[in-house]
Amino acid sequence: MSAKETRLPFEPFEPRDQLAERLKKLDEIRALGFDPYPHRFDANFTFADVLDRYGSRTGPELEAERVPVRIAGRILSLRGHGKAGFAHLGGEGRRLQIYVKLDAVGERGFALFRLLDLGDIIGVSGHLFRTKTGELTVWVEDLRLLAKALLPLPEKWHGLADVDLRYRRRYLDLISSENTRRIFLARAQIIRLLRAFFDDRGYVEVETPMMHPILGGATARPFVTHHNTLDLDLYLRIAPELYLKRLVVGGLDRVYEINRNFRNEGIDAIHQPEFTMLEFYQAYSDYAELMDLTEQLFRSLVERVCGGPRIPYGELELDFGQPFARFTMREAIVKFWPQAAGAPPSLADLAAPRGPRTAAERYNAWALAQGQPPAEDAAGLSDGEMTGALFEAVAEPHLVQPTFIYDFPTDISPLSKRRPDDPSLTERFELFIAGMELANGFSELNDPEDQEERFRAQVARGGDEMPREVDRDYVRALCHGLPPTAGEGIGVDRLVMLLTNSHAIREVILFPLLRPEAAEKRESPGEEP
RNA sequence: AGGGGCGUAGCUCAGUGGUAGAGCAGCGGCCUUUUAAGCCGAAGGUCGUGGGUUCGAUCCCCACCGCCCCUACCA
Numbered sequence: 001m002s003a004k005e006t007r008l009p010f011e012p013f014e015p016r017d018q019l020a021e022r023l024k025k026l027d028e029i030r031a032l033g034f035d036p037y038p039h040r041f042d043a044n045f046t047f048a049d050v051l052d053r054y055g056s057r058t059g060p061e062l063e064a065e066r067v068p069v070r071i072a073g074r075i076l077s078l079r080g081h082g083k084a085g086f087a088h089l090g091g092e093g094r095r096l097q098i099y100v101k102l103d104a105v106g107e108r109g110f111a112l113f114r115l116l117d118l119g120d121i122i123g124v125s126g127h128l129f130r131t132k133t134g135e136l137t138v139w140v141e142d143l144r145l146l147a148k149a150l151l152p153l154p155e156k157w158h159g160l161a162d163v164d165l166r167y168r169r170r171y172l173d174l175i176s177s178e179n180t181r182r183i184f185l186a187r188a189q190i191i192r193l194l195r196a197f198f199d200d201r202g203y204v205e206v207e208t209p210m211m212h213p214i215l216g217g218a219t220a221r222p223f224v225t226h227h228n229t230l231d232l233d234l235y236l237r238i239a240p241e242l243y244l245k246r247l248v249v250g251g252l253d254r255v256y257e258i259n260r261n262f263r264n265e266g267i268d269a270i271h272q273p274e275f276t277m278l279e280f281y282q283a284y285s286d287y288a289e290l291m292d293l294t295e296q297l298f299r300s301l302v303e304r305v306c307g308g309p310r311i312p313y314g315e316l317e318l319d320f321g322q323p324f325a326r327f328t329m330r331e332a333i334v335k336f337w338p339q340a341a342g343a344p345p346s347l348a349d350l351a352a353p354r355g356p357r358t359a360a361e362r363y364n365a366w367a368l369a370q371g372q373p374p375a376e377d378a379a380g381l382s383d384g385e386m387t388g389a390l391f392e393a394v395a396e397p398h399l400v401q402p403t404f405i406y407d408f409p410t411d412i413s414p415l416s417k418r419r420p421d422d423p424s425l426t427e428r429f430e431l432f433i434a435g436m437e438l439a440n441g442f443s444e445l446n447d448p449e450d451q452e453e454r455f456r457a458q459v460a461r462g463g464d465e466m467p468r469e470v471d472r473d474y475v476r477a478l479c480h481g482l483p484p485t486a487g488e489g490i491g492v493d494r495l496v497m498l499l500t501n502s503h504a505i506r507e508v509i510l511f512p513l514l515r516p517e518a519a520e521k522r523e524s525p526g527e528e529p
Numbered sequence: 530a531g532g533g534g535c536g537u538a539g540c541u542c543a544g545u546g547g548u549a550g551a552g553c554a555g556c557g558g559c560c561u562u563u564u565a566a567g568c569c570g571a572a573g574g575u576c577g578u579g580g581g582u583u584c585g586a587u588c589c590c591c592a593c594c595g596c597c598c599c600u601a602c603c604a
Binding site: 135 | 556559565573596600
């Protein structure tokens with residue numbers, strides 16, 4: 001094949017024959033005296049401007065005005081007709097048709113037009129008119145190539161159908177999928193709104209370390225890295241929590257951070273190793289106030305991003321207009337207990353020693369007979385852990401509409417403050433929507449003795465997910481006095497999923513972590529050239 | 530990690546135990562208001578990889594690789 005014999009200036013990409021073809025055209029364009037990569041183009045309109053201002057003007061009105069237009073964009077469609085042709089230019093998610101004909105652009109301009117391909121970036125000058133079929137179009141008088149595309153766009157009818165490629169070549173996905181563009185514009189808007197919400201309430205945005213010498217702030221398996229000069233192993237952070245609370249000790253009474261956390265765990269529809277978390281802390285406050293604030297935040301986001309209180313999510317309709325449902329964890333177990341599994345346990349049963357286990361045994365007997373997933377039941381589970389497991393099996397799948405679950409067992413909440421009336425429970429809540437956990441907040445534990453004790457218990461228990469040493473400096477900070485403080489984390493990726501009706505976390509992360517392509521494996525990072 | 534599905538032209542997909550097909554894209558030709566433009570022509574494939582069964586495998590069997598879905602752990 002002749003394409004293979006063509007000498008290529010760089011390590012070629014597939015499809016090679018089309019690459020070679022386009023390189024050939026590039027040479028021909030240069031031979032015509034055009035610079036295929038000029039430095040600038042002075043447009044006088046954006047696509048949105050033209051379409052919004054002239055989209056409803058009639059043909060005769062446009063002819064009378066002869067609106068001069070200079071506009072630049074990518075060629076998204078191309079239809080040649082001998083000595084004339086149409087194309088659509090795309091930019092900012094909009095598109096505008098252009099009409100190029102020999103008489104109007106001259107021999108040299110038309111020769112250039114015939115050497116253009118889908119994907120090329122061009123600038124045109126001319127005036128607006130309406131075609132026979134009524135489409136607003138630029139009558140081109142001058143045509144410039146601004147950047148040659150050496151590789152083709154995705155297939156015009158199906159777009160980028162290969163999901164894997166959509167994530168690997170997000171730039172192509174953004175060109176060819178309007179929905180992808182919409183999702184990431186919404187994501188940017190959501191993050192802007194989050195900042196505005198907290199800025200308006202006197203919170204200070206901060207950035208705390210992403211590399212931690214001591215694991216803490218959550219229970220998760222970490223990534224480990226190494227600093228050469230200090231000869232120090234570091235963990236990529238699993239949570240910013242302990243640093244943010246140090247700042248509250250330091251008198252930043254309201255702080256928030258929007259940034260990445262890293263957890264070396266599984267990847268699925270709602271988990272990515274690198275994910276974005278909003279965490280915020282408010283001194284002189286408690287978890288009840290945060291539930292109110294969270295409800296306000298979600299309601300206002302839904303209103304502003306989606307334009308109303310009710311939003312579709314797959315087959316579901318989620319309603320943020322009503323007050324969010326609120327149940328204690330034990331209440332939720334009672335409420336969603338299936339009738340067929342016999343009489344539900346009472347709140348007192350669940351509070352009694354070994355009560356959660358007894359209830360779980362009854363539930364699991366029914367669940368196994370029904371083929372339903374049972375509550376996790378390991379021999380060593382405490383009453384609190386058993387309660388959590390029972391809640392997950394019995395209640396969690398039912399939490400479709402926005403619902404707060406609060407008063408978590410102390411055993412599964414190492415950083416939350418105990419309830420004064422019941423030390424087996426903590427002042428902690430989670431917000432569930434569409435079966436997903438969206439937020440987790442609590443009244444912060446600020447008793448340094450209790451904290452040190454709980455840290456020691458974690459270290460003693462051991463395992464990949466536990467810190468290997470007590471964060472002494474954090475305890476010291478608490479010794480200087482952390483005011484009564486409430487704090488919360490909100491999973492930003494999941495929030496974006498919800499507000500954009502996306503059903504996989506990879507849809508809302510621009511470049512999600514994927515297994516490297518086979519061909520890329522050879523050039524793995526870390527290898528010296 | 531376990532179960533299921535998929536892998537055929539650059540892309541989207543048909544198809545058969547007997548040497549492989551369409552549409553789109555690309556290439557050549559015609560076409561000065563088209564829009565999934567149209568018409569004519571030519572080209573494009575080690576049927577994911579490696580073994581096995583068979584006279585013969587893209588098809589059947591085994592293993593591996595990659596991707597997707599479900600299930601278990603984590604936000």
